[in-house]
Amino acid sequence: MRRHSPIKDHLSERRTFASRTLLAFAVVVLLMGALAARMVYLQVFEHDRYATISDRNRVQLEPIAPTRGLIYDRNGRLLADNRPTHNLSIVRERTDDIDATIAELAQLVPVTERDIAGFHKRLRERRRPYEPVVLRFRMSEAEIARVAVNFHRLPGVQIDADLTRYYPYASSLVHALGYVGRINERELERVDQQNYSATHHIGKLGVEKFYEDRLHGKVGLQKVETDARGQILRVLEREDPQPGQDIRLHLDIELQLAAEQALGEQRGAVVALDPRTGGILALVSHPGYDPNLFVTGISGRDYRALQQSEDLPLFNRAIRGRYPPASTIKMMVGLAAIDSGTVSPAYTISDPGWYQLTEGGRYYRDWKRWGHGKVNLKTAIAESCDTYFYDIGHRMGVDPMSDYLGRFGFGRVTSLDLPEANGAILPSKEWKRRVRGRPWYTGDSLNLSIGQGFMVATPLQLATATMVIANRGRWVNPRMLQRVIDEPEFELPVPERKQLADVQLKRDGYWDHIITAMEEVMHGEHGTARRSGQGADYRIAGKTGTAQVVGIKQDEEYDAEALAERLRDHGLFVGFAPSRDPQIVVAVVVENGGGGSSAAAPVARELFDFYMLRQKDVQLADQG
Incomplete structure (x- = not known):
C-alpha cells in the first residue's frame, strides 16, 4: 500500500524563515556597526595620524641650502665668489630604472664614465629619501633645453639651480684661502647634520676650512605639494635660509700678485706681515694649483698629475x-x-x-x-x-x-x-x-x-x-x-x-x-x-x-x-x-x-x- 506524506506545516516554515532572517539581519547590523565603529575610530580617534601620513605622500619637507659667505681682501677685492650654475640630477625614488634613465640622458647630453661613477658614489652617500643626486655639473643652456623638452619621458630627472664656489685668482691664492669640496661622511659626522642637510660642499683647507661655521650659514626649509609622480605643484610654506657671513682678510691681493710675479718660476715661498696687527698681507707658495678643479670633484688623472709632480704643487x-x-x-x-x-x-x-x-x-x-x-x-x-x-x-x-x-x-x-x-x-x-x-x-x-x-x-x-x-x-x-x-x-x-x-x-x-x-x-x-x-x-x-x-x-x-x-x-x-x-x-x-x-x-x-x-x-x- 502507498503511504501518503503528512500535510505541509506552513507555520513552522514561516517561523524558521523568520528566525533565519532575523539572524541574517543581526549579522548585517553587527557588521555595519563594526564598520561604522571602525570609520569613527579612523576618522575621529586616528584622524591626526592618517592625516599626517596622507600629507607625507602629498607634502614634502625640503631643506634649502644657505648661500656661502664671500671672502674679500683688505681693500674690498673679491677673492672667493659664488657663481650660479645648473646641475642635472636624478631622484632615485621617482624613477623605476636608474641605469635606463642614465642611458637615455646620455643620448641627449654628454655623460662620461667619470660622471656615472661619481653619481653612484654620491647615491651611496645620500643622506635622505627624495634627495636629488647630481649626475652632471655645470650644464650649458643648450643642454638644459634638450633635457627640459624630454621631461615627460624622464621621470625623476630634474635641473637644479645652484651656486658654486669660484676662485677668480685660481692658483695665486689657493695656499692662502684653501678651497671647498664635496662633503664626505667623515666630515658630515663632525657637523650639525640638520644644518648641512642640503649642503654638498664644505671647506677643505685654509681659511675656507677654519671659518666654515661663519661662511656656511643656516639651512632653510620649505613645504611643497607634489603629485603622484613626485613633481612639485606648489610651495605651501617657506623658511628662508640665513646666508653665511662675509669676511674680510688682511690679505692684499695686489701685493700677493706682486710677490708671485717677483718669485717668478722659482720654487719657494713668500710671507708678508703687517707688524702693527699681525695681519698676513701676502702668503705665496709656488707652484700652486687651480682650486676650482676641486670644487665639483677633480678627475683621478688630474689629481695623480698633481700628486706625482716633483715640484709638489699641493704642498x-x-x-x-x-x-x-x-x-x-x-x-x-x-x-x-x-x-x-x-x-x-x-x-x-x-x-x-x-x-x-x-x-x-x-x-x-x-x-x-x-x-x-x-x-x-x-x-x-x-x-x-x-x-x-x-x-x-x-x-x-x-x-x-x-x-x-x-x-x-x-x-x-x-x-x-x-x-x-x-x-x-x-x-x-x-x-x-x-x-x-x-x-x-x-x-x-x-x-x-x-x-x-x-x-x-x-x-x-x-x-x-x-x-x-x-x-x-x-x-x-x-x-x-x-x-x-x-x-x-x-x-x-x-x-x-x-x-x-x-x-x-x-x-x-x-x-x-x-x-x-x-x-x-x-x-x-x-x-x-x-x-x-x-x-x-x-x-x-x-x-x-x-x-x-x-x-x-x-x-x-x-x-x-x-x-x-x-x-x-x-x-x-x-x-x-x-x-x-x-x-x-x-x-x-x-x-x-x-x-x-x-x-x-x-x-x-x-x-x-x-x-x-x-x-x-x-x-x-x-x-x-
Whole structure:
C-alpha cells in the first residue's frame, strides 16, 4: 500500500524563515556597526595620524641650502665668489630604472664614465629619501633645453639651480684661502647634520676650512605639494635660509700678485706681515694649483698629475715647508748672547775663516774662506760672519739659544687661523734625547748658532720672528682675518697655547743695536744684501741666509754647477721697512736658488718697493 506524506506545516516554515532572517539581519547590523565603529575610530580617534601620513605622500619637507659667505681682501677685492650654475640630477625614488634613465640622458647630453661613477658614489652617500643626486655639473643652456623638452619621458630627472664656489685668482691664492669640496661622511659626522642637510660642499683647507661655521650659514626649509609622480605643484610654506657671513682678510691681493710675479718660476715661498696687527698681507707658495678643479670633484688623472709632480704643487711651502733658517736667525742668537750676559755688544773676535773647538780638531768654516778679520756683533750680522756665531754659540751653549729662539715663536704654531700650519723643530737637549736618543754635543750648538743642524723653520715662522724684532719685542699673532663684515665687534680669540709673552730684554738699547746691524745688511758698505738695498729712498732692515741642502766635506768647496739643481742651496731673506717705523715684514725662501743675497733679497726688495711706493701714492692722494 502507498503511504501518503503528512500535510505541509506552513507555520513552522514561516517561523524558521523568520528566525533565519532575523539572524541574517543581526549579522548585517553587527557588521555595519563594526564598520561604522571602525570609520569613527579612523576618522575621529586616528584622524591626526592618517592625516599626517596622507600629507607625507602629498607634502614634502625640503631643506634649502644657505648661500656661502664671500671672502674679500683688505681693500674690498673679491677673492672667493659664488657663481650660479645648473646641475642635472636624478631622484632615485621617482624613477623605476636608474641605469635606463642614465642611458637615455646620455643620448641627449654628454655623460662620461667619470660622471656615472661619481653619481653612484654620491647615491651611496645620500643622506635622505627624495634627495636629488647630481649626475652632471655645470650644464650649458643648450643642454638644459634638450633635457627640459624630454621631461615627460624622464621621470625623476630634474635641473637644479645652484651656486658654486669660484676662485677668480685660481692658483695665486689657493695656499692662502684653501678651497671647498664635496662633503664626505667623515666630515658630515663632525657637523650639525640638520644644518648641512642640503649642503654638498664644505671647506677643505685654509681659511675656507677654519671659518666654515661663519661662511656656511643656516639651512632653510620649505613645504611643497607634489603629485603622484613626485613633481612639485606648489610651495605651501617657506623658511628662508640665513646666508653665511662675509669676511674680510688682511690679505692684499695686489701685493700677493706682486710677490708671485717677483718669485717668478722659482720654487719657494713668500710671507708678508703687517707688524702693527699681525695681519698676513701676502702668503705665496709656488707652484700652486687651480682650486676650482676641486670644487665639483677633480678627475683621478688630474689629481695623480698633481700628486706625482716633483715640484709638489699641493704642498703649502709657506706654512708647512721646513727649511734650515740659516743666517736669518743670527739676530735672535746675538740677542740671546748679549741679553744673557754671555758676551757684551762690544765683544770682538778675529776671524781667520774658520773655528775650532780643540786644537787640531774639526774646522767649522765660515762662508768667506779667508775670514772677516776683526768682527763684533754688528759687523757679524751685516757681513753674516759664521765664525763669530760659532764662538758665541760655544760660549753660550744650547740652553740660552733654544730659550730665546722659543720666545720668538720658533718650534710652535703661533698663527691663529691657518689650520695646516706646521710647528717645525726647535732643538734642545731634551728634544735630541727624546727624538734621537743621543746627548747634545758642543758641535750641535755651533750648528744651531748659524741656523743649521737639527733646526728647521717655516717661512711663516721666519716672518713672525722678524716681526717681533720690528716691534721691539711686542708680540702679535699672525692672522688672516681682518673682520667679519656684519659683525665689526668680533675679535679673533688667541688660544692660551698660542699666547706668548712680549720679549723683554734687560736693556731696550739692544733692539737698536740689532736693528742697526740689519740696516747695515742692506745699506752698509759690506752688507750681504747691499745690492738689493741700493737706490731705496727708505731704510730697510734685513738679513740674508743660505741653507745647505747637502753636506760638503771639510776639504771640498761648494760648487753649485757641479750639483744637481735640486741639491743646491736654498736662498733666504727676512726684513722689514721702513726700519724705524715698520709697516711691512717680509720673509722669502727660494728653493735651490743659491745665496740669499742673490736669490731671495731681490724678491723682497720688489715687494718693499711695491708696498712703500703705493703707500706713498695713497698719502699724496689723501693730501691732495
